[in-house]
Structure formats: C-alpha cells, structure tokens
Amino acid sequence: MDIKTNMLCVRLLLLYATVISTIYCDGQLGSGMKFLTVMLAMAGRETLGVFSPNLFVGSKPLLFKGATMLSRAFTKWTDDYFWNLEESDNYQVGVERGKKENRSDLATTMSLKQFLKQYTSSDLYLVDPVPEFLRKDVQMPVPLQCKELADTLLEAFMWFSSGGTKSVLHFDTVDNINCVFSGTKEFLLIDPNEYSNKIEIDHPEGNYCGVDVDRVNYTTYPGLAEVKYHHVIVEAGDCLYMPFKWFHQVNSYGRNIAVNVWWNHYASIRMNLSCCGDPSSDAIRKTLDDFYFHGIQQLTNDLDIIKGMVTDLAQYRGVNTKEDFVNVYSKQFSEFLPLVKKMVNKIFKELDTNSDGILKMPELLVLSNERWKEAHKVFLEFEDIFYTLELQGELDDDQYEEWLYEDLYEKDVNILKDEL
Ligand SMILES: *[C@@H]1O[C@H](CO)[C@@H](O)[C@H](O)[C@H]1NC(C)=O
Numbered sequence: 001m002d003i004k005t006n007m008l009c010v011r012l013l014l015l016y017a018t019v020i021s022t023i024y025c026d027g028q029l030g031s032g033m034k035f036l037t038v039m040l041a042m043a044g045r046e047t048l049g050v051f052s053p054n055l056f057v058g059s060k061p062l063l064f065k066g067a068t069m070l071s072r073a074f075t076k077w078t079d080d081y082f083w084n085l086e087e088s089d090n091y092q093v094g095v096e097r098g099k100k101e102n103r104s105d106l107a108t109t110m111s112l113k114q115f116l117k118q119y120t121s122s123d124l125y126l127v128d129p130v131p132e133f134l135r136k137d138v139q140m141p142v143p144l145q146c147k148e149l150a151d152t153l154l155e156a157f158m159w160f161s162s163g164g165t166k167s168v169l170h171f172d173t174v175d176n177i178n179c180v181f182s183g184t185k186e187f188l189l190i191d192p193n194e195y196s197n198k199i200e201i202d203h204p205e206g207n208y209c210g211v212d213v214d215r216v217n218y219t220t221y222p223g224l225a226e227v228k229y230h231h232v233i234v235e236a237g238d239c240l241y242m243p244f245k246w247f248h249q250v251n252s253y254g255r256n257i258a259v260n261v262w263w264n265h266y267a268s269i270r271m272n273l274s275c276c277g278d279p280s281s282d283a284i285r286k287t288l289d290d291f292y293f294h295g296i297q298q299l300t301n302d303l304d305i306i307k308g309m310v311t312d313l314a315q316y317r318g319v320n321t322k323e324d325f326v327n328v329y330s331k332q333f334s335e336f337l338p339l340v341k342k343m344v345n346k347i348f349k350e351l352d353t354n355s356d357g358i359l360k361m362p363e364l365l366v367l368s369n370e371r372w373k374e375a376h377k378v379f380l381e382f383e384d385i386f387y388t389l390e391l392q393g394e395l396d397d398d399q400y401e402e403w404l405y406e407d408l409y410e411k412d413v414n415i416l417k418d419e420l
C-alpha cells in the first residue's frame with residue numbers, strides 16, 4: 001500500500017473506526033466480527049470496546065462516534081437541497097406542533113416545502129417515516145446490514161426541527177438506533193433493569209410517564225428522586241443505540257435532523273448472530289432504500305413478544321424459577337404481589353412442561369405455539385388488570401379479590417391464601 005492510501009486509511013479511521021479499515025485497509029485492523037470501535041458513552045462507565053451485532057442482544061446503550069459521517073445526508077441535507085427536490089412541492093410530511101412533546105396534541109400534514117418555509121420561525125416538528133426519495137442519502141448502520149438483523153427492520157423515521165424539542169420520558173418495546181445529521185441531541189437514559197419500579201408509567205397506552213420534564217414534581221413522582229440516569233450527547237455524525245425498554249428523554253439543540261431505525265428486539269434475540277461474519281465490501285454504500293422495512297405495526301405479533309420476553313429473561317438475566325419471575329414482575333407491580341404470584345403460577349402451568357418449577361432454554365425452545373398462545377393470554381389478562389388497578393389509583397377491594405380468586409379451585413384458593 002502506498003503512502004497516500006495509508007494516509008487515507010488513517011484519516012478515515014479517525015472518522016469512522018475499524019469498519020473502514022476492514023473495508024479499505026484490508027487486513028490492517030480488525031477482522032472477524034470487529035465491525036466498529038465504539039465508545040460506551042455512559043456516565044462513569046466509559047469503555048472502549050469492539051462492536052459486533054451480538055452487542056445488540058440484551059445489552060447497554062452504545063454511542064458510535066462519527067458512525068454516520070459517510071452518509072450523504074451528513075453533508076447534503078441543507079434546506080436548499082430539500083427545497084430544490086422536485087418532490088418537495090407535493091410530498092406530504094407528518095408534522096407535530098409544539099417543541100415540547102404533548103401526546104394529546106394531534107399531528108398534521110403539510111408539503112415538505114411548506115414545512116421548510118415555516119420551521120425556523122415556528123414550533124413545527126417533522127416526525128415521519130423517511131421519505132422514499134431521501135432514503136438513498138442515509139447509510140444503513142453496518143451492524144444492521146447483517147442479513148439476520150436486516151430481516152427484523154421495522155421502520156426508519158426522520159426527526160426535523162429548528163431545535164429546542166423535548167420529548168416525554170418513555171420507553172419503546174423495540175430496539176432503536178438514532179443517527180444525528182444536523183445539530184445535537186441530548187439523551188437521558190435510565191436502565192429498566194434497575195429502575196422500572198421507580199418510574200411511574202402513568203400512560204401505559206403510550207409507554208410514557210406524564211411528568212413535566214421541565215419541572216419534575218417529586219411529590220407526584222417520588223421514585224424519580226432515586227433514579228440514576230446516564231447523560232449522552234449525540235453530535236452530528238454520531239449514532240446512539242438504545243436497547244428496547246430503556247427509558248429515555250430526548251432534547252435537541254440547533255437546526256436538528258436525525259434518522260432512527262427501529263427493529264424487532266424479540267425476533268432478533270432468537271438469532272444466531274455469529275453467522276453475520278464480516279460486513280460485505282459494499283456495506284459502506286448500502287443505504288436505507290436497499291432494505292425492506294416491515295412497518296412499526298408489525299410489532300404486534302403477539303407470540304414474538306411473549307417468546308422474546310421469557311427467553312430473554314431465562315437466557316440472559318438468570319430469571320428461571322417461579323421466585324425469580326415473581327421478583328421481576330413485583331418490581332413493576334409491587335403493590336399487587338399476590339396477583340403477580342398468581343400470574344406467574346398460571347404462566348408456569350403453560351410453559352413449565354416438566355413441572356420442575358424452572359424455565360430453561362432447552363425446554364422453552366421446543367414449546368409448541370399453543371403453549372405460548374395460552375401463556376400470552378395470561379400475560380394480556382394480567383397486564384389489563386395491573387394497568388386498570390394502577391390507573392384507578394385506589395384499590396377497589398372487592399374487584400381485587402375477585403381477580404385474585406376467580407377461576408381458581410377452592411384448593412388453589414387455600415394454597416394461595418396460605419402463601420400470602
Ligand atoms: C397537552 O395538550 C392538551 C390538548 O391540547 C391540553 O389540554 C394539555 O393541557 C396539554 N398538556 C400540557 C402539559 O401542556
């Protein structure tokens with residue numbers, strides 16, 4: 001390799017870590033699964049690690065510095081560029097009004113051009129799937145190009161404003177990578193494995209907490225005083241991976257454009273990602289339009305969700321016995337412990353085929369869909385009950401007893417009463 005090529009490699013490396021080296025500086029740095037060098041950008045936990053798609057499995061948020069700088073969007077997406085696109089006159093985009101997210105507000109639509117005319121002097125926020133004619137400008141994050149993961153893609157969204165937006169505190173039931181092309185985003189991230197019981201999701205329909213993010217009322221939300229959060233600044237050119245279920249609140253600064261990609265966590269955790277191998281040599285040129293997205297509504301594939309949830313707990317979190325499961329769910333629903341126990345008992349009846357009180361992967365992997373369906377029914381039924389109870393605020397004792405004892409044989413009622 002001549003000096004020029006080497007210099008190019010070094011410069012690109014600074015920009016984009018080892019994925020470039022794998023591709024342009026063949027053999028120099030990184031091989032096998034080492035797609036990217038990443039920074040774990042967590043307060044007090046900075047680590048330099050090696051990235052592989054396996055890190056997406058049951059893992060922690062990761063910040064990829066400079067990961068999307070080679071996307072055309074990074075340099076091309078000026079207002080002039082959008083303005084001069086022939087589609088911009090007529091293409092309708094979804095737009096929210098209000099920099100501070102209020103999910104009671106209705107979104108509206110307007111042409112891209114109308115949005116461009118107004119957004120710098122208004123509180124308009126474009127939130128919509130990335131238009132087809134812009135997809136070629138955005139590189140698909142390399143780890144997601146692995147065939148297995150690519151099959152689980154749900155949707156790619158564009159987020160465009162003049163800055164100053166503030167989201168609610170919420171979580172997604174999907175995995176998420178968010179790449180910033182203009183301006184800066186600030187993420188507050190909270191680990192659900194540690195703090196689920198401290199964050200009141202008083203809007204379960206949208207998986208969010210109604211707290212005023214500018215003025216936290218600790219009388220209404222006392223748990224928030226005990227939460228430790230991670231603070232991550234995502235600058236233009238960076239991408240942030242956020243695992244499903246992590247609580248997050250997002251603020252934006254300056255003319256702000258980001259694109260995020262959601263994929264199905266439950267489908268992806270069942271995959272053997274060691275089949276991914278090296279990224280192909282044209283990985284760098286593959287853009288969003290090269291991939292099929294299933295659409296976010298696809299996520300309601302019920303069996304995927306329960307299978308994913310249970311196997312994730314059993315395989316990665318050491319949650320195998322009835323007691324373990326009760327511990328997990330009583331974190332979230334501590335005030336309803338007897339009901340949690342009842343739910344876990346019912347779920348074990350379906351899933352614990354050898355009745356040894358332990359759920360292990362080999363057993364779960366061969367379960368029939370019928371069993372999963374029954375277990376899923378139990379989950380849904382109890383989820384309804386829990387949220388009804390939480391929303392009611394005060395317990396209606398009669399109703400609670402009815403839920404607790406209904407459909408149990410007298411023998412079971414007595415056992416349950418003994419346990420309590
Ligand atoms: C959100 O919008 C609704 C309906 O427009 C309004 O009634 C409510 O006060 C708003 N909430 C906040 C916190 O501004």
Ligand SMILES: *[C@@H]1O[C@H](CO)[C@@H](O)[C@H](O)[C@H]1NC(C)=O
Pocket residue numbers: 217218219220
């Ligand atoms: C906080 O919430 C409590 C209970 O809802 C309310 O009484 C109090 O006035 C609120 N505090 C502020 C500063 O708004």
Ligand SMILES: *[C@@H]1O[C@H](CO)[C@@H](O)[C@H](O)[C@H]1NC(C)=O
Pocket residue numbers: 272273274275
């Ligand atoms: C995953 O695939 C690799 C490579 O094909 C194989 O060696 C490994 O045994 C597989 N792991 C599982 C858990 O199937």
